[in-house]
Structures are given as C-alpha cells and as structure tokens.
Amino acid sequence: MASAFLPAIEALLGTGGVLTGDDVRMRSSDPFRQVPIEADVIVRPRTTQEVAGVLRIAAEHGATVVTHGGRTGVSGGAHSVAGEIILSLERMNQIESIDPVGQIIVAQAGVTLGALQQAAEEAGLYYPVDLGARGTATVGGTISTNAGGNRTLRWGMTRDRVLGLEAVLADGTIVSSMNRLVKNNTGYDLKHLFVGAEGTLGIVTRAIFRSVAKPTSHDVALVAVPDNDAMLALFTRLQRLPSLSAFEIMYPDLYRIVTEPEVQPRPLPLGAHVYVLVESMGYHAASDRDQFEAVLVELLESGVATDAVVAQSDAQRAALWRVRESVEVAVHAIAPLVMFDVSLGVSDIDRYVGDVRAKLDEQFPGAKLIVQGHVGDNNIHLGISVGADTAAQAHAIDAIVYRGLIPYEGSMSAEHGIGTEKNAWLHVSRNGAEIALMRVIKNALDPDNRLNPRVLF
Amino acid sequence: MASAFLPAIEALLGTGGVLTGDDVRMRSSDPFRQVPIEADVIVRPRTTQEVAGVLRIAAEHGATVVTHGGRTGVSGGAHSVAGEIILSLERMNQIESIDPVGQIIVAQAGVTLGALQQAAEEAGLYYPVDLGARGTATVGGTISTNAGGNRTLRWGMTRDRVLGLEAVLADGTIVSSMNRLVKNNTGYDLKHLFVGAEGTLGIVTRAIFRSVAKPTSHDVALVAVPDNDAMLALFTRLQRLPSLSAFEIMYPDLYRIVTEPEVQPRPLPLGAHVYVLVESMGYHAASDRDQFEAVLVELLESGVATDAVVAQSDAQRAALWRVRESVEVAVHAIAPLVMFDVSLGVSDIDRYVGDVRAKLDEQFPGAKLIVQGHVGDNNIHLGISVGADTAAQAHAIDAIVYRGLIPYEGSMSAEHGIGTEKNAWLHVSRNGAEIALMRVIKNALDPDNRLNPRVLF
Structure with missing residues (x-):
C-alpha cells in the first residue's frame, strides 16, 4: 500500500x-x-x-x-x-556525554540498556536498572514502560533514574526538559508525564540518566525459609543491610523445575516454603562481606532461615543468579502457559498465591503454577498452565489472577505495563476517577489519539 | 465583607x-x-x-x-x-494507619511533619524527609512543594517517599490514588501531577508515605577541605559510603559568623576553603563507625581533607549539626538580606559562588554573602546583604543570582518552589516549551484558574 x-x-x-x-x-x-x-x-x-x-x-x-x-x-x-x-528510534543510538562526578549519562532513546550499562562501566559508574532483555531493550523503552527489574529495591525503577528528558508531542512540539539536577522545584516535573506512559503522551527522544558509583563488593546467597512468617522476618531484617540490592523469591514448584539434574545443580535441597536469592552490592569488600555473613548466621541461628548457601566466587554468584533467571526453563517445562506480572503488599503475597492456587485447583484440577519475583518491590511473576487448552482458557485464568488481587488492593501490572493486551483489566487496579483523570491528561496532550492509540485505554 | x-x-x-x-x-x-x-x-x-x-x-x-x-x-x-x-487542612490531622512490615504510613494532609516522624519512630520506623520547620510544616505542604531537606542524598525528596495520594480537583472531583505498592505500572503515575505542583492542580487531602527501618548507627563529622578539587574528591569518595545521609557545605563567611565565641564553640579553625558536615546513618553500629572513621583517615592522609572532627557522643553530634543549622544567627548578623535557594551541578557550585561574589563586589562593594547547602543534592542556599537598602535593591540582587545560573543550566528554585514571589524568574530554569506544557496541564485540570491562582505562573 x-x-x-x-x-x-x-x-x-x-x-x-x-x-x-x-x-x-x-x-x-x-x-x-x-x-x-x-x-x-x-x-x-x-x-x-x-x-x-x-x-x-x-x-x-x-x-x-x-x-x-x-x-x-x-x-x-x-x-x-x-x-x-x-x-x-533505532537510529537514535548515541550516548552523548558522561559526567563521572555528577554520575550523569546523557543518551538518545534508541541506545540499548546494555550499551548504557557498558558506557557507565567504562566511566567507573554503574547504571542499576537491569533486565534480561538488556541487549535489545532500548533506554527509551525502559522510560516509556518505567522498567524495574532485579535491583529496584536498592536503586529504584527507571522513573527514579531519569533526571530529565526530551519528548515530542503529538503535534510535533519538542519539549526539551533535560534537567540534570537532583533538586529542581520550578513547576511541574514534566518527565513524570512521559515515564511509564507507554508512548501515549509523547515520543521520548533523549534523556539524562543518573547512575551510581560502581560497586566493588558483591555478595550473593540463596536462603531457604520454612514458612511465610520467616520470609517476612527475613525481609524485615535484610532491609537493614544498607547494601541489599536484591531480594528475589522462588516458590518450590519453580525452584524444583529449574534445578532438575539435567538443567543445573540444585544449591539447596527441596522442601522449603520458599527460596530467596539475596544480594548485596557495596563499596567496602571486606566489611560488606563480614556484615552479609554475620546477618545470615544470625538468621540461621534464629531459625528464620533453615538453610543457606553463600557464593564464594564470581562463578558461584553467577550460578545462583542463573537459578533465579532460568525462568525460560520453567516456561518450557509447563508450556503452554500464560504469564502475569502483579504487585501486592509483601505481607499479602503468600496468601494471594494460596488463593490463586486454590481457585485454579477448583476450576482447573491439575493446573500448574510457577511463581517467582521481586518481593522487596511487591512484585511477583506467575506462570499458569491448565493443559493443552491454556490459550483458549486465558480469559478464565486472567479472571482468577486479576480478580484475586482486588481484596489486597494489588496491581495487575507491576512492571510490564498495560500495552494493548491488558486494557480490559485496568479497572482492577485503577478506579474510575483515576482513569478519568488519565483521559484528561491524554486528551490534553494528544487530543486526536494519534500516539500509540490502542495502548492503555 | x-x-x-x-x-x-x-x-x-x-x-x-x-x-x-x-x-x-x-x-x-x-x-x-x-x-x-x-x-x-x-x-x-x-x-x-x-x-x-x-x-x-x-x-x-x-x-x-x-x-x-x-x-x-x-x-x-x-x-x-x-x-x-x-x-x-489543619483539621485533617489524623495518622490513619501504619504498616511496619511494608514500612508504610497513611496520613491526612494536615498532619505535621514532626507528628509523622514521631509516629514512624514509635513503630520502629524512620521517615527521612526532615526540615527545620518540622513542628509546623504539614505533610500536605511537603507534598505540594516536594520538600527536600538534609537527607535527600540518601532517601530522596518527598516525591520519592509518596507512594500514593488523594486529591480534590478544582471542580470538586475526588481522585483517590492511594497506591501502596512500590511497583505499579498501570497507566500514568498520577501522584506526580500533584507532588511539587504547589497546590495549583488539586488539593492533596491524604497520602501514603514510605518510611525506612529506623537507623541504629549515627556518625557525624565536620571536615575542612583546602580547595574545590578536594571538595569534589571528598564528595566522590563519600558517595561510596552506603549509609551516607548528609553532605552539607558551609562557606567560610557563614562558618565564621555561626562559630563566633558568643554563639557556639568553633569545632575546626578558620582558614579552610569550605567546611563539610558529613553524616552516616546505618544499621550496624560498630562496622558503620569503623568504615566512617577509616574513610576519614584515608581522606586526611591523602590531603583531600586538611582537618576533621568526629563526634563522639550524641551531644557532639547535635553540636556539629547545630553549626550547620545556625543559619538564623548568620541571617541576623548580616540583616537585612535576601535569601536564595538554587541548584547547579556539583562541579559548578564553587565557580558559580565565585561569579556571584565577583558581580556583587562590582555592583555593590562591601556586599555580604553567606553560602551553605545540600551540595550532594546540587542545592545551595545564598544570603546576600548589600547594606541598609538591600530590600530596595532586591531586583538587582535577584538578577545577579538568577542570571548567573544560566550558563550552568542551574535551577532558580531547588526546594522552596516558585510560590507567588519567583514567577518572574521561572524562565531562567524552564524554557518556553516546558512552560507551555505546564499551562496545558494546568488548563486541563483547572481551566478557570481557581486553585492557588497566582502561584507558579
């Protein structure tokens, strides 16, 4: 045409x-x-x-x-x-400048997340937003979806890392709001209009990212806990570890699949309530390590943890992370499946997973459920298979997962966004007044609904 | 009437x-x-x-x-x-609930900052936004101005501590967006419309605040540095101290006034280029203290710091903070004066202060300038007196301070906001496209300009 x-x-x-x-x-x-x-x-x-x-x-x-x-x-x-x-934005892929003292990187939207991380690394800095798709995902995309990932707990989501940005509105107006300053209270903080708006309010073309000093210590452990109270106690205690950079849980169904002998070694035996990958990234190797191990010993002695393995080398650290990141193994093992990305209060997560499990058993006997996620950020990912007709049953599965969030005031999209596929469930997490106000904003900036017109609403 | x-x-x-x-x-x-x-x-x-x-x-x-x-x-x-x-909002002064595991406090807008801090403290938590006016300032006010204060460096501004809020729009519509979740990407993050908007887009009535675990270690030092390069090196090094909670500078003119014998003891002798109050707040008293002192020794040995005093007791910690907070003594000493709250790149601050000093000397021989601030947040506060007719010369002084920011892309309001008094200088920090977009937002939410109608624009 x-x-x-x-x-x-x-x-x-x-x-x-x-x-x-x-x-x-x-x-x-x-x-x-x-x-x-x-x-x-x-x-x-x-x-x-x-x-x-x-x-x-x-x-x-x-x-x-x-x-x-x-x-x-x-x-x-x-x-x-x-x-x-x-x-x-693939041809807007230049890193424009780096300021190591200010820890600031200016980049075009089409730069990949991996390239931004690499540029930071070369300047002695660290850009902490990290995702499996780092080699392909663009920093503009991470802004538009407000990407999170594994280290949000310590350094926040993309929203927290963007100091300023440039965007083009639907009518072609360029709004350059390339703020470099931590504190700048001179009217509305316009960047927040575009971060997480999934491209519906403007096209982000350039941005200023705030990185951190490159960590020099890195400690990783896998911890087994006996029940939910212990998981909450573990989380409460570890939040006092100032270098805590990840608190990632795996439920046993997932853990078992990704540590079958043909996949990779099983660092801890089966039988725990949940497994938690704990990470600390700091700047004082010896004392960080001492503190990390002392806390784990204290937690083991008090029974909060029943078992733990601490990585002793880069290879072991990578191996523990690989367990957490082998989601595609589990996806393959239970396929076909539908996947979900939800948020709810840390104290509610275990009960919610139980609710979903019970509803599935009732409606789809033999259904498979795998659960893992960034608990420190309220965020868990669920994969559900009800057998060969999973795709055909997607709406019924959606209903179990999303309606189950309502009593907990949970979010039906923690970090993946709404896109064109989840609009129908937006009401689970946003009330009518919120959606009406979103439309006021959308209409003010893009009255003809010209940008990503089927996304979000 | x-x-x-x-x-x-x-x-x-x-x-x-x-x-x-x-x-x-x-x-x-x-x-x-x-x-x-x-x-x-x-x-x-x-x-x-x-x-x-x-x-x-x-x-x-x-x-x-x-x-x-x-x-x-x-x-x-x-x-x-x-x-x-x-x-x-003075009669909406209830703290509604506290969740110690989720570290969340729900409060009405008329609660004072001090009351919020106190409630957090009683639940074993710590609400880190802190200001001198804590006993009177309301949390709703801190949201509307996106208040910062001394510990932004570690825990962010109010914007970073608000998970959700409720606001009333100009037409009386209640938008309840009481999100409790760290990750919730379900459309526009509406709270950011109201945080820092100085009451021009809606009236914030309730909010959900994210606190942190109550720190159990507290180390404070005052450090003298010989020149600007040393100040930057000190800052770069201290950013790797994970519990660093404040990095506050005082220029010598201010330091001298607030440590005259009749005011309070002078912790370090005069003669440094600037004085830096450094604070660490953590959760592991012994190792935090060791790390804090080790870093100071390293900095003294390398000549980055020429002198330092480390507080050895609560009383000494309070005394060092009192030096930093005795601004009113300096204000009284040089009154009448005009005060400013600006931001610029950490590397530019010293040159900018020199620029202002030179312009003042040229235009107002004998002018007095006192400078202190939250350098880690880009933010310095200036007080300027040109003699008895300072108030009459305010516009000329404004012009020196604000125009001086332009080459550095600085902000003419770091944390105090625009209010009704600084509108005329907004253009220093925000370009035409930004201001036009702000007006689009204002018109969309408050088309009759009914809320705080003379603020900001």
Missing part, C-alpha cells in the same frame, strides 16, 4: 530513513516473534527534529503512530495496524 | 469550620509573620468530602481558593487576596 504520507516522510528522512515491504515484514512486534507487524512502513528518524517532522506529517495525513524501541515488551505495546506509521 | 459563598460553606462545615474576622487577621501568610492574610475567610474541612464540597461551592460562586498547610513556605505560596477562600 502506497501510503499518502510516504513521499513527505521520504523527503524528510532520506535513504535508509524509511523501511517498507520485506524490511517491515521480516520484523515482529514482540520478543517471541509471534505477532507480525501489520503496519506497512517503519520510519527511522536520526534526530529529535526529524521525529517532530514525522509527527507533523502524520498529523497532516491523519495517521496514527506506534513507537518502537527494542520490541522486548510483553504487553503488546508495539502492535500496529494497517495504515499506521511505525516510528523506530 | 459578607462573602456570598459563606452561608453555603457554613452549612457544609458547621461550627468551627469557618473562621472570619479577628480569627483570620491574627494569622499571617508566612513564617516570619510579615505578610497579613488578605482573604476574609478561612475554611477548615475535616474530610476529603468536605474539601470537595468547599471546591464545588467555590466554583458555583466563581471564587478562587488558596490552600494553607503550616504556612512555613518562603516563596509566598500562602498569600491571598481579598474575596478568595483560604482552605486550611
């Missing part, structure tokens, strides 16, 4: 700026390559001004625009329909 | 809900009791529903509303004009 806007965009972006035909069809909208791209054109601006130009052309032609970062999102935020413009 | 809306508000709020006459005139709009209240009526709702009712009545009568918390702000945010309604 020869879209009416194409000549104008080609004139603006030049050769290489526009992809059509097979160059579009060879891509997909999601990390699992399951959903083809339905739009006919991908435009690839190199500058913020070019992004603005594309949006002006889109507005003139009444076209809607879907923004692509690394397309690693799992909520369908990158899905397109025929006739729209896909705007990819 | 018998305002037309008064009977309706009296019917809504009952006896004690409305103040008029002397009950209004006996108050003032600012902490120094310099600006009388010009409005004729103060209304004091007890519930969010009553706040909504007041705003609906205001809308019906075309009245504007100025919100009062503790009136400790120093930018004129509480100033009123005749005919408007002052809405005080």
